[in-house]
Amino acid sequence: MRLDPVSLKLFVSVVERGTIAAAAENEHLAAAAVSKRLSELEDTLGIRLLIRTNKGIRPTPAGVELSTRARRALHELDEIAVHMREYEVGIRGFVRVHANISAITQFLPGDIKRFLGEYPNVQVDLEERITSAVTKSVAENAADVGIFSGDISDHDVEVFPYREDVLALVVPADHALVARDDFRFADALNYDFIGLHRGSSINRMLAAAAHDEKRTLKLKVQCTGFDALCFMVNSGLGIGVLPLDIARRYAVMFDFRIIQLADAWARRKIQICVRSFDSLPTAAKLFVNHLRAQPGTA
Template sequence: MRIDPLSLKLFVAIVEQGSIAAAAQSNHIASAAVSKRISELEAALRTPLLSRTNKGVSPTPAGMALLHLARRLLVDLDDIAVQMRDWSGGTRGQVRVFANISAITQFLPREIGDFLARYPEVDVHLQERISSAVIKAVLDNEADVGICVASVPPPGIEVLPYHDDELVLIVPRGHALARRRRMRFADALDHDVVGLHTGSSINQQLARASLEAGRPLRLRIQVTSYDALARMVEAGLGIGVMPKAVAQPLARSLGIVVIRLDEDWTRRQLTICVRSYEALPAAARLLVDHLRS
């Protein structure tokens, strides 16, 4: 049995307005077409729904039962339309975000928090990855949005500017370099280095800088967070490099000193990576717009 929602809508209008002609006029349908739909509905349900008299029509007992069911069903159908409109407009949905540790530590907690306060029906699934893995996840459609350092993005990736950050050197208080306010990274290569996990963009940059200086990078320990890196440096296990915006608050609570590096590569741009901004789901596009604003 197939019941057309329009037929139910017309049936409700007939009962509420007391005549087929009035229901037809309010719905801009010919009276004969309305009457035919009601006859087909009665045939499908195998029971009379309307009592027809010279004064108009009134629902039969079966018609009264259908009236309550139809009203509830039509409200549910309207709710489906409203909710789907919310999804198409981006106010509902899910966004998969992969980001590197710099973006997660410095910017995303506040920015995603503000976004979710504005769009509480959107779910943001955030995962930390190194920059190269972020780009691969976007290419493989494992992530809708990627945030990382991508100076030369591969084909198939659209890059949008996000935030600038600056890398600085951190050393323990009392270290031989602790009195320096600024220096070249090459001058720090006599010391052991505490690095981030393998493949991180900062580790790769340190390796390139040491290669250009013709000096080995004495990478002694690798950790998975900036807090762990700072604590290893505080303990005297080496020096480290991290974003200035992360290092300065840590220096106020830990026994480390922040030193500016006179290197062009220390000024970085974090970028938002997508396959295509125009092809993003509505919720993901809303998030990208929010992050860029």
């Protein structure tokens, strides 16, 4: 039985993207070539790995197990290549980082710049993911380091404190809430909200806060990023919630007002997670230690 890295990489790509067409486009191959590789992989292993439906592809239990092991094997091969290239071009390490949008927009640009200034021969591969996907990626070894908001309980990972941020309400400039001196978050629940993409930690916090008030959060529109949310609020479609520092940056470009949230839930922990710190590659350990040592780290 011989397994080649190309077939494993294509298999992982199909599992992650859900369709052969999307994986083929990402890998710059013909869909038929990818499909042939997958069929040959199933024949080699003698087991069905994928279930094909009219909605796309999903892995069988054996396919889930293979995707986890294949990621690990491909990562080990990447590590070999990285260490061998040290002798040719001086690269000393490679760190895979998955982080949510709050961490990427508020803290990571400066922190990564300082890290690379100290370790110029380390390569940082940063991908944006929602919090639930960040912790899942780390648990499944698809990322070395994850940075997420809030707490987790569904994945076996090590967690370290990183930063804190505070959430704020953004409303159109002429909104009735602007004039309220005795503002409470419960007052905002009378209005339509512009939310972030499905699964975002801010959406979950808002839904939980509304539940505590025995109310329902009315999501009018859901957006894929902070800038889109600001455009929607600015147009008068509804109100939204952003990290306070981000809201202040966008306030320069948009005609909306910021209302700070005094509720305890509006102060969030931004945290770091890894599968096992002791098992991390050296470059990833250096990166985690660098993040934890930054001014303002919780």
